[in-house]
Amino acid sequence: MKIVIVGPGGIGSTFAFQLARAGHDVTVVARGKRLEQLRRDEAIVSAAGERAAVRVSAALDATTEWDLALVTVLASQVDAVLPALAASAAKSVMFMFNTFEPLSRLRDAVGSARFAFGFPAILATLDDGKLTSRIVARGMVTTVTDPAWAKVFAGAGIPTVVHQDMESWLRTHAALVVPVMVAVVTAHTRQAGVSWTEAMSLARAMEEGFHVVRQLGNTITPEPMAMLSRLPTPAVATLLWMVSRVEAVRKTGAAGPGEPRTLIDAIAAAAPGQTPALLAIRP
Known part of the structure; x- marks a missing residue:
């Protein structure tokens, strides 16, 4: 699968690490200090020194037909990336962050046919660019609306269930x-x-x-x-x-x-x- 992750903080970096390790073609879109770190390393690097090679970009390429654009920015940051996501050729766009607002605005922006939402059951931090994360494997695991992507995430070591509401x-x-x-x-x-x-x-x-x-x-x-x-x-x-x-x-x-x-x-x-x-x- 060709996957782009917008917002490689702790959560996005965990998904990038796991998906890349599982053999997917992963690109991360970052900015500022995190962009500099990723360009230097050309990989997600764990605190234990493990590496998962990823492609790195400062902007979302609108012409690439990504199988999935996974958006792991904060809710307060999503408006800044929404126009690029709406214009992108991504086949699926999954937003993954805390929010209390109705989801209809995001669905309308990218189109209902490719809209998905999820929530990560992951505790993750970045210390000097090095990732420490714990993926919840029992109980309240990662939850998404799309069964196909639940299967992909589970196959990459992130137990995932489906919830329609x-x-x-x-x-x-x-x-x-x-x-x-x-x-x-x-x-x-x-x-x-x-x-x-x-x-x-x-x-x-x-x-x-x-x-x-x-x-x-x-x-x-x-x-x-x-x-x-x-x-x-x-x-x-x-x-x-x-x-x-x-x-x-x-x-x-x-x-x-x-x-x-x-x-x-x-x-x-x-x-x-x-x-x-x-x-x-x-x-």
Whole structure:
């Protein structure tokens, strides 16, 4: 398969590494320091020194008939690459990032026939251009809308399942992950876990987020998330208190507060005046 990955941060680099290792022809589109690193290495390089050769570009070639354009930028960055994706000859365009917004805008931009969405169950960081990642292999694994690409990803060592109602899935995930992200960013900044009082505030924000998802007519999905949404507030707070003390998770807080801010703003915009708990934890 001929695959281009737009946005080779930790997640995009993990996909590039795994897909290239599986024998696919992978090109990564990057910018700034990451572009310089990739041009120097001509490969995705792991922290252990393993290499997966990839092609490197500063822009998406609109004329190449990519089998897949995998877009792993942040939601706040997608508008900058959307025109190039819309004009590209890619046969499939899969967006893969946190978002709370309706997916119809992205579908309309690239055309429903080639639109796909997914979410990566991957913890990944880049330290001086070297990739450290952990691919979740059980439970909440990587989820996509397209069965054919689920098979390709699974074949490359990224266990993947299919979920057709991705908008409900993403909104559920946003409600869940925002308090987790805030906890992790806070813990990373102070190099210590959140307090119990902070954990309770984060738990109430999560409950509020789930309420908004239901109010908008979406389903809390998949079932493990539905089960979590039914837990009492102190139980959720305990989980958040514990997560903020896991070093491997805390390290991901180096990404900063930008993504949870964007998600909180999107949830608040979808339910004006109904998200005081979420706004209270906005970093």
